[in-house]
Amino acid sequence: MTTRTQARPQWRVPTALILLSAVPVAAGTFRVAQLTGGARITEENARFFAAPVPVVLHIVGATVFCVLGAFQFVPRLRRRAWHRVAGRVLVPSGLVAALAGLWLTVFFPNPGSYLLNGSRLVFGSFMVAALVVGLAAIRRRNVAVHRAWMRRGYAIGLGAGTQAVVTGIWFAAAGTPSQLAGDVLLIAGWVINLAVAEWLNLKEKR
Template sequence: MTTTDATSHRPGRRTRRPEWLAPAGLIALSIVPIIGGGSRLTSLATAAPVTAENARFVESPIPVVVHIVGSVVFLVLGALQFAPSLRRKRWHRIAGRIVAPAGLLSAGSALWMTLLYDMPAINGPGLFIMRLVFGSAMAAAIVVAFAAIRRGDVTTHSAWMTRAYAIGIGAGTQVLTFAPWTLAFGAPDQFVHSVLMGAGWVINLVVAEVIIRRRASRTPRAPRRARASGRSRAVGARLSWGA
């Protein structure tokens, strides 16, 4: 192989290798919540004994089933939206039409459960407020992203779907915030429980903002006329989340 061949080959390998790192990492981060959701669905389907921990789900199973199914679809298909090769294919647009409604179902059912379920005492009023704020923010972000892509604004659409996904995958990051504390100090009290839950959402949103700003810095600003033309061609275009 000549030097020229080697040089031209190496960049290709570098671009193929990291392409799936982000989707794989996001799916890995979702594994524990997905397993937990699957376990919950199994217990409901097999009529497991009613306990203080699961009584609210047994008495009103539809919201939690909608939440689990919507969340799993949103997290898994949403992670794949960050793969550049898929964003260039028609699959990306089709998947986006599934992901957005799934995200709205996830956020809406979370709000319903927060307001109407009898939550365990460990949750506390602080977590109650955070769940309302972050659930509403997730739903609003999806709506804003949808409106943006309808008018052909791919950049705004991408930014707001990234924020929605950051909130949606909060349960995965909360596993990481709870694990060190629990190992070091044992089960947290109500206040620390709320802080650790909130930290998962905040960490994700900070990372999302860093990604959004890096993405914007790599995108050259086109002349006004070119941007207007691009927006008109992009109406009805595919969802485009990733960097």
Template sequence: MTSHPLSPPRTRATWRGRLVPAGLIALSLVPVVAGASRVSQLALGGPVTAANARFYESPVPVIVHIVGSTVFLLLGALQFAPELRRRAWHRRSGRLVAPAGLLSALSAAWMTLFYDLPSTVTGPGLSALRLVLAAAMAGGIVVAFLAIRRGDVRTHRAWMMRAYAIGLGAGTQVLTFLPWTLLVGAPTPMGHTLLMAAGWGINLIVAEIVIRRSPGPRATRSGRPSAPSAPPLS
């Protein structure tokens, strides 16, 4: 038998599918590395300042948030790889991704409610925005879980993408804060709130565009829909 080489369109689609999770992991590295540094400081007893005293006084919520966010962002990025999405790995890792995302969202809400945040980073409405987005992220994961339980792949993918977009906000916020800080300087509390909101907003807008442009799932022989062959963020 003669081998049939991979066609060029198929090759391009494969590489696009790999670039998406790679890009998401790269963007995730900012909060992941920052979180690892925070855990290291807490473990080694680094210097206590006004900006981090709340973490030393109550370390469990921030550690839960860092661990949950790290698993959600890194494993969640791999969920966008078409080659993995069509395998059992996708379902198995999803059993870790969803609980990790819930821990990330709920711990974020807890810290917003019970941590004393420095006045320099607590702009008008920021706490309310964090609570709304934490609730939306947790709710999106729950809706996605219920959808996949009844075989609704389209709804599952859409809500997991929205939840992931919120969870990835810390990565995109670096892109909104860095140019502002370099060109203007440290933002005011109001500016801090707007730059934080811009990071989340960019992610959610991109997610909605991708959701609306993605093809619907194909039906399988068992009558249950399957994941589409095209990568969801290509």
């Protein structure tokens, strides 16, 4: 009974992270099903059919990164070989998601504003850098630096989940946001996640 009670807190964080990623994962799954299942091309989805490969790479990479990455927060798993094996999948999937997202921001027919697209470039580039620095750190056996940068990379990757939450709260409280407010809400998703990651990093140092 005691073992079960002690195990439950270890799974609270990954469960919350998986729930947080549920909306973007579901939306991404629907989009991939459209692109691979021969759905009718409409005005709403035509731009996705114009460049399906980077869209699918971004969605699949982000899904694997967010869902599998949640289990890296289980202390028991971090002490086992599973953590290293999963990491070898996570880093490439995260890089694919981020690089495909950057490509889509630059070359994809995108209705986003300069503010939003500029933020996508900044946060996407930061995610790539965080994963590369985190990988380099663990190759040097620097676990603390590796963990801090991988948290930052994961925070950016999970941004879509937090964006869904903050946008949903705005809709419920104030209705449809303006273009500027909508952009700020999306940017807030990344900022909130990074703030939590930095708080965890500081907490770990104490």
